[in-house]
Amino acid sequence: MTIDPFLYSSRAVDVRFGRGRAADNVRDCIEAHDARRVLVVATRSQTATADRLTAELGDRVVARFADVREHVPASTADAARRTAAEAEADLVLSIGGGSTTGTAKAIVMTAGIPIIAVPTTLAGSEMTDTWGITTDGRKRTGKDPRVLPKAVVYDPSLLDGLPERLKVTSSFNAMAHCVEAFWGPRANPLTSVVAAEGVRRLADGLRAHGRGEARSVDELQYGSFLAGLVFADAGSGLHHKICHALGGAFDLSHAGTHTVILPRVVRFNAPTVPETAAALATALRVDDAAAGLEDLIAETSAPRTLRELGMREDELPAAVDVVAEKLPIDNPREVTREALQQLLGAAYDGKDLR
Numbered sequence: 001m002t003i004d005p006f007l008y009s010s011r012a013v014d015v016r017f018g019r020g021r022a023a024d025n026v027r028d029c030i031e032a033h034d035a036r037r038v039l040v041v042a043t044r045s046q047t048a049t050a051d052r053l054t055a056e057l058g059d060r061v062v063a064r065f066a067d068v069r070e071h072v073p074a075s076t077a078d079a080a081r082r083t084a085a086e087a088e089a090d091l092v093l094s095i096g097g098g099s100t101t102g103t104a105k106a107i108v109m110t111a112g113i114p115i116i117a118v119p120t121t122l123a124g125s126e127m128t129d130t131w132g133i134t135t136d137g138r139k140r141t142g143k144d145p146r147v148l149p150k151a152v153v154y155d156p157s158l159l160d161g162l163p164e165r166l167k168v169t170s171s172f173n174a175m176a177h178c179v180e181a182f183w184g185p186r187a188n189p190l191t192s193v194v195a196a197e198g199v200r201r202l203a204d205g206l207r208a209h210g211r212g213e214a215r216s217v218d219e220l221q222y223g224s225f226l227a228g229l230v231f232a233d234a235g236s237g238l239h240h241k242i243c244h245a246l247g248g249a250f251d252l253s254h255a256g257t258h259t260v261i262l263p264r265v266v267r268f269n270a271p272t273v274p275e276t277a278a279a280l281a282t283a284l285r286v287d288d289a290a291a292g293l294e295d296l297i298a299e300t301s302a303p304r305t306l307r308e309l310g311m312r313e314d315e316l317p318a319a320v321d322v323v324a325e326k327l328p329i330d331n332p333r334e335v336t337r338e339a340l341q342q343l344l345g346a347a348y349d350g351k352d353l354r
Protein backbone atom coordinates (compact mmCIF):
# COMPACT_ATOMS: atom_id res chain seq x y z
CA MET A 1 0.00 0.00 0.00
CA THR A 2 1.30 3.46 -0.81
CA ILE A 3 1.34 6.35 1.63
CA ASP A 4 0.34 9.71 0.22
CA PRO A 5 2.78 12.56 0.88
CA PHE A 6 2.02 14.43 4.11
CA LEU A 7 3.39 17.00 6.54
CA TYR A 8 3.35 16.59 10.28
CA SER A 9 4.67 18.90 12.97
CA SER A 10 4.27 18.29 16.69
CA ARG A 11 3.52 20.92 19.33
CA ALA A 12 5.01 21.09 22.78
CA VAL A 13 2.28 20.85 25.42
CA ASP A 14 2.82 19.26 28.80
CA VAL A 15 -0.38 17.23 29.39
CA ARG A 16 -1.20 15.77 32.81
CA PHE A 17 -4.33 13.61 33.02
CA GLY A 18 -5.58 12.20 36.32
CA ARG A 19 -8.83 12.01 38.25
CA GLY A 20 -8.51 13.87 41.55
CA ARG A 21 -4.98 15.07 40.77
CA ALA A 22 -5.66 18.59 39.49
CA ALA A 23 -4.43 20.51 42.57
CA ASP A 24 -1.10 18.63 42.66
CA ASN A 25 -0.65 18.88 38.93
CA VAL A 26 -1.42 22.62 38.88
CA ARG A 27 1.11 23.24 41.68
CA ASP A 28 3.77 21.21 39.84
CA CYS A 29 3.14 23.09 36.59
CA ILE A 30 3.32 26.50 38.29
CA GLU A 31 6.58 25.48 39.98
CA ALA A 32 7.99 24.11 36.72
CA HIS A 33 7.42 27.56 35.19
CA ASP A 34 8.70 29.31 38.32
CA ALA A 35 5.67 31.64 38.07
CA ARG A 36 5.51 34.30 40.80
CA ARG A 37 2.58 36.42 39.67
CA VAL A 38 -0.30 34.22 38.59
CA LEU A 39 -3.53 35.62 37.14
CA VAL A 40 -6.40 33.15 37.59
CA VAL A 41 -9.12 33.31 34.94
CA ALA A 42 -12.27 31.48 36.07
CA THR A 43 -15.99 32.23 35.95
CA ARG A 44 -17.95 32.69 39.17
CA SER A 45 -19.39 29.17 38.75
CA GLN A 46 -15.82 27.87 39.08
CA THR A 47 -14.81 29.96 42.11
CA ALA A 48 -14.86 27.01 44.53
CA THR A 49 -12.81 24.88 42.12
CA ALA A 50 -10.35 27.74 41.56
CA ASP A 51 -9.99 28.28 45.33
CA ARG A 52 -9.28 24.60 45.84
CA LEU A 53 -6.79 24.30 42.99
CA THR A 54 -4.85 27.40 44.03
CA ALA A 55 -4.93 26.85 47.82
CA GLU A 56 -1.27 25.84 47.90
CA LEU A 57 -0.10 28.69 45.70
CA GLY A 58 -0.46 31.33 48.43
CA ASP A 59 0.63 34.82 47.39
CA ARG A 60 1.76 33.63 43.98
CA VAL A 61 -1.85 34.34 42.92
CA VAL A 62 -1.93 38.10 42.40
CA ALA A 63 -5.23 38.64 40.56
CA ARG A 64 -8.42 37.02 39.30
CA PHE A 65 -10.55 37.69 36.26
CA ALA A 66 -14.11 36.30 36.35
CA ASP A 67 -16.00 38.40 33.81
CA VAL A 68 -15.78 35.72 31.09
CA ARG A 69 -18.35 35.84 28.26
CA GLU A 70 -18.97 33.25 25.55
CA HIS A 71 -17.29 33.92 22.18
CA VAL A 72 -14.90 36.42 23.87
CA PRO A 73 -16.35 39.85 23.01
CA ALA A 74 -13.57 42.38 22.24
CA SER A 75 -14.57 44.38 25.35
CA THR A 76 -13.97 41.26 27.50
CA ALA A 77 -10.59 40.69 25.86
CA ASP A 78 -9.63 44.33 26.61
CA ALA A 79 -10.75 44.11 30.25
CA ALA A 80 -8.88 40.84 30.79
CA ARG A 81 -5.72 42.27 29.20
CA ARG A 82 -5.93 45.33 31.48
CA THR A 83 -6.25 43.09 34.55
CA ALA A 84 -3.15 41.12 33.50
CA ALA A 85 -1.14 44.28 32.84
CA GLU A 86 -2.14 45.96 36.13
CA ALA A 87 -1.28 42.79 38.07
CA GLU A 88 2.03 42.41 36.17
CA ALA A 89 1.07 38.75 35.74
CA ASP A 90 3.80 36.35 34.58
CA LEU A 91 1.43 33.39 33.96
CA VAL A 92 -2.29 32.86 33.32
CA LEU A 93 -3.97 29.93 35.04
CA SER A 94 -7.22 29.29 33.20
CA ILE A 95 -9.83 27.14 34.98
CA GLY A 96 -13.04 26.66 33.01
CA GLY A 97 -14.62 25.89 29.67
CA GLY A 98 -13.75 27.09 26.18
CA SER A 99 -14.83 30.65 26.94
CA THR A 100 -12.44 30.84 29.88
CA THR A 101 -9.59 29.34 27.88
CA GLY A 102 -10.47 31.75 25.06
CA THR A 103 -10.19 34.71 27.44
CA ALA A 104 -6.80 33.48 28.65
CA LYS A 105 -5.71 33.20 25.02
CA ALA A 106 -6.80 36.80 24.34
CA ILE A 107 -4.57 37.92 27.24
CA VAL A 108 -1.44 36.07 26.18
CA MET A 109 -1.75 37.16 22.54
CA THR A 110 -0.63 40.58 23.68
CA ALA A 111 1.06 39.86 27.03
CA GLY A 112 3.38 37.10 25.74
CA ILE A 113 3.15 35.06 28.98
CA PRO A 114 2.31 31.34 29.28
CA ILE A 115 -1.07 29.72 29.97
CA ILE A 116 -1.67 26.70 32.15
CA ALA A 117 -5.15 25.44 31.29
CA VAL A 118 -7.47 23.37 33.46
CA PRO A 119 -10.53 22.51 31.33
CA THR A 120 -13.91 21.99 33.01
CA THR A 121 -15.90 21.24 29.83
CA LEU A 122 -15.10 19.08 26.80
CA ALA A 123 -14.59 21.93 24.32
CA GLY A 124 -10.92 21.13 23.67
CA SER A 125 -9.67 24.69 23.22
CA GLU A 126 -6.86 24.02 25.68
CA MET A 127 -5.05 21.84 23.13
CA THR A 128 -5.18 24.31 20.23
CA ASP A 129 -3.30 27.38 19.07
CA THR A 130 -6.56 28.91 17.78
CA TRP A 131 -8.00 32.09 19.29
CA GLY A 132 -11.39 33.73 18.69
CA ILE A 133 -12.59 37.25 19.46
CA THR A 134 -16.02 38.68 18.61
CA THR A 135 -16.48 42.28 17.46
CA ASP A 136 -19.91 43.62 16.44
CA GLY A 137 -21.36 40.11 16.07
CA ARG A 138 -18.52 38.88 13.86
CA LYS A 139 -16.26 36.26 15.36
CA ARG A 140 -12.72 36.41 14.04
CA THR A 141 -10.51 33.38 14.61
CA GLY A 142 -6.84 32.87 13.93
CA LYS A 143 -3.85 30.76 14.79
CA ASP A 144 -1.01 32.01 16.92
CA PRO A 145 1.59 29.77 18.58
CA ARG A 146 1.63 32.10 21.62
CA VAL A 147 -1.93 31.12 22.62
CA LEU A 148 -1.26 27.39 22.88
CA PRO A 149 -1.17 26.55 26.61
CA LYS A 150 2.22 25.39 27.84
CA ALA A 151 0.56 22.84 30.12
CA VAL A 152 -2.89 21.27 30.35
CA VAL A 153 -4.22 19.63 33.50
CA TYR A 154 -7.11 17.21 32.92
CA ASP A 155 -9.12 15.98 35.89
CA PRO A 156 -12.51 14.40 35.04
CA SER A 157 -13.80 15.05 38.58
CA LEU A 158 -13.86 18.77 37.77
CA LEU A 159 -16.75 18.08 35.39
CA ASP A 160 -18.99 16.75 38.15
CA GLY A 161 -20.95 20.01 38.39
CA LEU A 162 -21.26 20.53 34.65
CA PRO A 163 -24.97 20.78 33.77
CA GLU A 164 -26.24 17.60 32.16
CA ARG A 165 -27.13 19.20 28.84
CA LEU A 166 -23.74 20.88 28.51
CA LYS A 167 -21.96 17.62 29.31
CA VAL A 168 -23.65 16.07 26.30
CA THR A 169 -23.45 19.01 23.86
CA SER A 170 -19.84 19.66 24.82
CA SER A 171 -19.10 16.02 23.93
CA PHE A 172 -20.58 16.64 20.49
CA ASN A 173 -18.38 19.74 20.21
CA ALA A 174 -15.40 17.42 20.80
CA MET A 175 -16.86 14.87 18.38
CA ALA A 176 -17.01 17.60 15.71
CA HIS A 177 -13.29 18.29 16.12
CA CYS A 178 -12.57 14.60 15.45
CA VAL A 179 -14.98 14.38 12.54
CA GLU A 180 -13.56 17.40 10.74
CA ALA A 181 -10.03 16.19 11.42
CA PHE A 182 -10.80 13.31 9.00
CA TRP A 183 -11.01 15.80 6.12
CA GLY A 184 -9.23 18.87 7.53
CA PRO A 185 -6.73 20.69 5.33
CA ARG A 186 -3.73 19.27 7.25
CA ALA A 187 -5.12 15.73 7.77
CA ASN A 188 -2.45 13.04 7.63
CA PRO A 189 -2.29 9.29 8.44
CA LEU A 190 -1.61 9.98 12.13
CA THR A 191 -4.48 12.47 12.59
CA SER A 192 -6.92 9.98 11.05
CA VAL A 193 -5.94 7.36 13.65
CA VAL A 194 -6.29 9.85 16.53
CA ALA A 195 -9.57 11.18 15.14
CA ALA A 196 -11.05 7.68 14.91
CA GLU A 197 -9.97 6.88 18.47
CA GLY A 198 -11.45 10.18 19.67
CA VAL A 199 -14.79 9.43 17.97
CA ARG A 200 -14.84 5.94 19.47
CA ARG A 201 -14.10 7.18 22.99
CA LEU A 202 -16.67 9.97 22.77
CA ALA A 203 -19.40 7.74 21.33
CA ASP A 204 -18.73 5.01 23.92
CA GLY A 205 -18.59 7.65 26.67
CA LEU A 206 -21.89 9.17 25.58
CA ARG A 207 -23.57 5.77 25.54
CA ALA A 208 -22.14 4.94 28.99
CA HIS A 209 -23.28 8.35 30.19
CA GLY A 210 -26.77 7.56 28.90
CA ARG A 211 -26.71 4.38 31.01
CA GLY A 212 -25.89 6.50 34.05
CA GLU A 213 -22.29 5.27 34.49
CA ALA A 214 -20.55 7.87 36.69
CA ARG A 215 -17.05 7.26 35.28
CA SER A 216 -18.25 7.83 31.70
CA VAL A 217 -16.93 11.37 32.01
CA ASP A 218 -13.36 10.03 32.22
CA GLU A 219 -13.79 8.53 28.76
CA LEU A 220 -15.47 11.71 27.51
CA GLN A 221 -12.63 13.88 28.78
CA TYR A 222 -10.00 11.58 27.29
CA GLY A 223 -11.90 11.76 24.00
CA SER A 224 -12.04 15.55 24.22
CA PHE A 225 -8.26 15.68 24.76
CA LEU A 226 -7.74 13.63 21.58
CA ALA A 227 -10.28 15.86 19.83
CA GLY A 228 -8.54 19.13 20.74
CA LEU A 229 -5.17 17.65 19.77
CA VAL A 230 -6.29 16.40 16.39
CA PHE A 231 -8.33 19.51 15.59
CA ALA A 232 -5.20 21.62 16.13
CA ASP A 233 -3.19 19.30 13.89
CA ALA A 234 -5.60 18.64 11.03
CA GLY A 235 -7.60 21.88 10.87
CA SER A 236 -11.29 22.16 10.09
CA GLY A 237 -13.81 22.81 7.34
CA LEU A 238 -17.44 23.69 6.71
CA HIS A 239 -18.73 22.55 10.09
CA HIS A 240 -16.55 24.88 12.16
CA LYS A 241 -17.09 27.78 9.76
CA ILE A 242 -20.86 27.45 10.25
CA CYS A 243 -20.66 27.11 14.04
CA HIS A 244 -18.32 30.06 14.51
CA ALA A 245 -20.34 32.31 12.22
CA LEU A 246 -23.67 31.45 13.87
CA GLY A 247 -22.28 31.55 17.41
CA GLY A 248 -20.79 35.02 16.97
CA ALA A 249 -23.79 36.50 15.14
CA PHE A 250 -26.71 35.05 17.13
CA ASP A 251 -25.06 34.38 20.49
CA LEU A 252 -26.07 30.71 20.31
CA SER A 253 -24.59 28.14 22.67
CA HIS A 254 -21.35 27.04 21.02
CA ALA A 255 -21.65 23.41 22.11
CA GLY A 256 -25.35 23.27 21.20
CA THR A 257 -24.67 24.65 17.71
CA HIS A 258 -22.02 21.99 17.12
CA THR A 259 -24.51 19.30 18.13
CA VAL A 260 -27.21 20.51 15.75
CA ILE A 261 -24.94 21.14 12.75
CA LEU A 262 -22.63 18.08 12.89
CA PRO A 263 -24.91 15.37 11.38
CA ARG A 264 -25.99 17.77 8.60
CA VAL A 265 -22.39 18.48 7.56
CA VAL A 266 -21.54 14.78 7.69
CA ARG A 267 -24.55 13.99 5.46
CA PHE A 268 -23.51 16.80 3.07
CA ASN A 269 -19.88 15.64 2.76
CA ALA A 270 -20.37 11.85 2.89
CA PRO A 271 -20.99 11.28 -0.87
CA THR A 272 -17.75 13.13 -1.71
CA VAL A 273 -15.62 11.22 0.82
CA PRO A 274 -17.24 7.76 1.06
CA GLU A 275 -14.16 6.06 2.56
CA THR A 276 -13.93 8.67 5.29
CA ALA A 277 -17.65 8.37 5.96
CA ALA A 278 -17.22 4.60 6.29
CA ALA A 279 -14.28 5.03 8.71
CA LEU A 280 -16.36 7.44 10.73
CA ALA A 281 -19.27 5.00 10.84
CA THR A 282 -16.92 2.25 12.02
CA ALA A 283 -15.58 4.48 14.81
CA LEU A 284 -19.14 5.33 15.83
CA ARG A 285 -20.01 1.60 15.68
CA VAL A 286 -22.91 2.26 13.28
CA ASP A 287 -23.71 1.57 9.60
CA ASP A 288 -24.25 5.15 8.46
CA ALA A 289 -22.27 8.01 10.03
CA ALA A 290 -24.83 10.83 9.72
CA ALA A 291 -27.78 8.68 10.83
CA GLY A 292 -25.67 7.24 13.64
CA LEU A 293 -24.85 10.73 14.90
CA GLU A 294 -28.53 11.71 14.72
CA ASP A 295 -29.44 8.63 16.75
CA LEU A 296 -26.78 9.39 19.35
CA ILE A 297 -28.04 12.96 19.64
CA ALA A 298 -31.62 11.73 20.06
CA GLU A 299 -30.59 9.03 22.58
CA THR A 300 -28.81 11.61 24.73
CA SER A 301 -31.73 14.09 24.51
CA ALA A 302 -29.44 16.74 23.02
CA PRO A 303 -30.86 19.58 20.87
CA ARG A 304 -31.55 18.69 17.24
CA THR A 305 -32.55 22.05 15.75
CA LEU A 306 -31.42 25.67 15.73
CA ARG A 307 -34.96 26.58 16.80
CA GLU A 308 -34.39 24.66 20.05
CA LEU A 309 -31.24 26.73 20.61
CA GLY A 310 -33.30 29.92 20.47
CA MET A 311 -32.79 31.07 16.89
CA ARG A 312 -35.85 32.75 15.32
CA GLU A 313 -37.10 31.77 11.87
CA ASP A 314 -36.81 35.35 10.60
CA GLU A 315 -33.07 35.20 11.46
CA LEU A 316 -32.50 32.36 8.98
CA PRO A 317 -31.70 34.55 5.91
CA ALA A 318 -29.17 36.50 7.99
CA ALA A 319 -27.70 33.20 9.18
CA VAL A 320 -27.16 32.11 5.56
CA ASP A 321 -25.60 35.52 4.80
CA VAL A 322 -23.18 35.40 7.71
CA VAL A 323 -21.91 31.92 6.75
CA ALA A 324 -21.90 32.77 3.00
CA GLU A 325 -19.51 35.65 3.81
CA LYS A 326 -16.93 32.92 4.49
CA LEU A 327 -17.21 31.40 0.99
CA PRO A 328 -15.18 29.84 -0.57
CA ILE A 329 -14.89 27.38 2.32
CA ASP A 330 -12.14 24.76 2.42
CA ASN A 331 -14.22 21.54 2.52
CA PRO A 332 -14.19 18.20 0.66
CA ARG A 333 -17.42 19.02 -1.18
CA GLU A 334 -17.84 22.42 -2.82
CA VAL A 335 -20.06 24.67 -0.70
CA THR A 336 -22.48 26.99 -2.49
CA ARG A 337 -24.88 29.57 -1.12
CA GLU A 338 -27.77 27.27 -2.16
CA ALA A 339 -26.23 24.38 -0.24
CA LEU A 340 -25.96 26.59 2.84
CA GLN A 341 -29.61 27.62 2.48
CA GLN A 342 -30.66 24.00 2.36
CA LEU A 343 -28.41 22.85 5.20
CA LEU A 344 -29.30 25.69 7.57
CA GLY A 345 -33.01 25.47 6.68
CA ALA A 346 -33.01 21.80 7.66
CA ALA A 347 -30.95 22.52 10.78
CA TYR A 348 -33.45 25.20 11.76
CA ASP A 349 -36.63 23.15 11.85
CA GLY A 350 -35.42 19.55 11.61
CA LYS A 351 -37.41 18.82 8.45
CA ASP A 352 -34.63 16.44 7.35
CA LEU A 353 -34.91 14.29 10.49
CA ARG A 354 -36.51 10.89 10.44
Ligand code: NAD
Binds near residue numbers: 070099254
Ligand atom coordinates in the same frame (compact mmCIF):
# COMPACT_ATOMS: atom_id res chain seq x y z
P1 NAD B 1 -18.30 27.85 28.17
O1 NAD B 1 -16.86 27.91 28.51
O2 NAD B 1 -18.95 29.12 27.70
O3 NAD B 1 -19.08 27.32 29.45
C1 NAD B 1 -20.50 27.25 29.43
C2 NAD B 1 -21.06 27.49 30.83
O4 NAD B 1 -20.72 26.41 31.68
C3 NAD B 1 -20.50 28.73 31.51
O5 NAD B 1 -21.56 29.36 32.19
C4 NAD B 1 -19.48 28.18 32.49
O6 NAD B 1 -19.30 29.01 33.60
C5 NAD B 1 -20.12 26.87 32.89
N1 NAD B 1 -19.20 25.82 33.29
C6 NAD B 1 -18.03 25.46 32.71
N2 NAD B 1 -17.52 24.40 33.32
C7 NAD B 1 -18.36 24.06 34.31
C8 NAD B 1 -18.37 23.02 35.29
N3 NAD B 1 -17.42 22.07 35.34
N4 NAD B 1 -19.39 22.98 36.16
C9 NAD B 1 -20.41 23.88 36.10
N5 NAD B 1 -20.46 24.90 35.20
C10 NAD B 1 -19.45 24.97 34.31
O7 NAD B 1 -18.63 26.73 27.09
P2 NAD B 1 -17.71 25.80 26.19
O8 NAD B 1 -18.66 25.09 25.32
O9 NAD B 1 -16.73 25.05 26.99
O10 NAD B 1 -16.83 26.81 25.32
C11 NAD B 1 -17.36 27.52 24.24
C12 NAD B 1 -16.36 28.52 23.70
O11 NAD B 1 -15.11 27.89 23.47
C13 NAD B 1 -16.78 29.13 22.37
O12 NAD B 1 -16.51 30.51 22.36
C14 NAD B 1 -15.90 28.42 21.37
O13 NAD B 1 -15.67 29.16 20.20
C15 NAD B 1 -14.65 28.19 22.15
N6 NAD B 1 -13.85 27.07 21.65
C16 NAD B 1 -12.64 27.34 21.12
C17 NAD B 1 -11.85 26.33 20.62
C18 NAD B 1 -10.49 26.65 20.08
O14 NAD B 1 -9.77 25.80 19.64
N7 NAD B 1 -10.08 27.91 20.10
C19 NAD B 1 -12.28 24.99 20.67
C20 NAD B 1 -13.54 24.73 21.23
C21 NAD B 1 -14.31 25.77 21.72
